[in-house]
Amino acid sequence: MIEGLVVKSYGKLCNVKVDNLTYKCEVRGKYKFSNKFSNPVVSGDKVEISITNKNNGVVENILERKNYFAKESIRDKKGHLIGSNIDQTLIIFSIKNPYTKLIFLDKCLLSSIFFDIKPIIVFNKIDLLNEDEIIKLDKISFEYKKAGFDVISISAKYQIRLDDIKSKLKNKSTLILGNSGVGKSTLINQLSPYSQQRISDISQKTGKGKQTTTFSEIFKINKNTLIIDTPGFKDFNLYLIDKSDIKYQYPEFNQFFDNCKFSNCSHINEPGCAIKKQIGDKIWDKRYNNYLAIIEEYT
Numbered sequence: 011m012i013e014g015l016v017v018k019s020y021g022k023l024c025n026v027k028v029d030n031l032t033y034k035c036e037v038r039g040k041y042k043f044s045n046k047f048s049n050p051v052v053s054g055d056k057v058e059i060s061i062t063n064k065n066n067g068v069v070e071n072i073l074e075r076k077n078y079f080a081k082e083s084i085r086d087k088k089g090h091l092i093g094s095n096i097d098q099t100l101i102i103f104s105i106k107n108p109y110t111k112l113i114f115l116d117k118c119l120l121s122s123i124f125f126d127i128k129p130i131i132v133f134n135k136i137d138l139l140n141e142d143e144i145i146k147l148d149k150i151s152f153e154y155k156k157a158g159f160d161v162i163s164i165s166a167k168y169q170i171r172l173d174d175i176k177s178k179l180k181n182k183s184t185l186i187l188g189n190s191g192v193g194k195s196t197l198i199n200q201l202s203p204y205s206q207q208r209i210s211d212i213s214q215k216t217g218k219g220k221q222t223t224t225f226s227e228i229f230k231i232n233k234n235t236l237i238i239d240t241p242g243f244k245d246f247n248l249y250l251i252d253k254s255d256i257k258y259q260y261p262e263f264n265q266f267f268d269n270c271k272f273s274n275c276s277h278i279n280e281p282g283c284a285i286k287k288q289i290g291d292k293i294w295d296k297r298y299n300n301y302l303a304i305i306e307e308y309t
């Protein structure tokens with residue numbers, strides 16, 4: 011058996027890269043069905059395979075994941091793995107063409123934190139913004155920075171601040187999130203000439219027009235720098251996070267917890283809530299309102 015990296019996964023099949031060779035692999039029986047996840051393997055997994063022929067192999071073992079990012083599967087209540095062994099998420103967002111609701115950003119942020127992954131917020135397409143929209147974006151950036159997040163505004167198309175992005179990605183494994191149309195492919199193509207070449211495909215079959223990502227897929231920028239591109243999704247249900255644990259995924263709440271009158275305060279309508287006291291001051295009302303909306307989705 012040899013060790014490899016899953017660079018693309020689709021259902022119970024995946025492409026595994028070993029050195030410079032890629033094998034299309036089936037997943038061994040015991041891994042095919044999991045109680046936890048709807049997909050047994052995902053890009054980022056380290057696996058052991060046995061090679062069956064020049065292009066094919068079988069995944070014999072999935073090595074323990076350092077971490078993973080998952081959302082709730084639409085088909086069942088299991089988790090749907092998006093990527094694994096990740097250092098950080100790059101959440102790509104645009105406030106124009108398309109406009110994405112901030113609640114989606116908040117869900118990506120809180121899931122990242124829950125799964126032990128550092129999130130980075132990227133506002134793309136700043137070249138499209140007029141003066142009013144720039145003011146609006148500045149306000150949003152200000153609030154998220156104040157909440158403790160790493161925020162960067164870029165234009166992937168016109169290469170504004172891409173060096174900052176590059177330095178953030180260096181020697182890390184980064185999961186890219188964002189709904190479709192925000193510029194994920196454009197950014198990835200700008201980051202490295204090598205990224206144009208999808209490392210996951212055994213043979214490059216093109217000619218189908220624009221390739222849309224339907225599965226997570228790894229791009230290698232250099233030896234230690236990996237990007238996991240994900241299918242664009244707009245909204246999702248949280249996986250594994252208890253309703254009562256949502257409040258712990260908000261960095262800006264942390265310092266005020268102890269001041270709530272009740273130690274189990276959910277910061278919704280309890281008297282003497284220190285979090286509610288901070289709304290409009292240390293806590294942005296939009297973040298708080300989306301917190302309530304996310305909790306509401308559970309019931």
Ligand code: GDP
Nearest residue numbers: 135138165166167168190191192193194195196
């Ligand atoms: P994806 O679905 O997230 O991969 O988005 P794409 O990379 O396919 O981009 C969607 C559209 O937005 C394309 O027409 C891109 O040319 C355009 N686009 C991407 N980044 C920028 C940007 O920074 N500025 C502008 N004006 N357009 C962009």
Ligand code: ZN
Nearest residue numbers: 270275277283
């Ligand atoms: Zn409270």
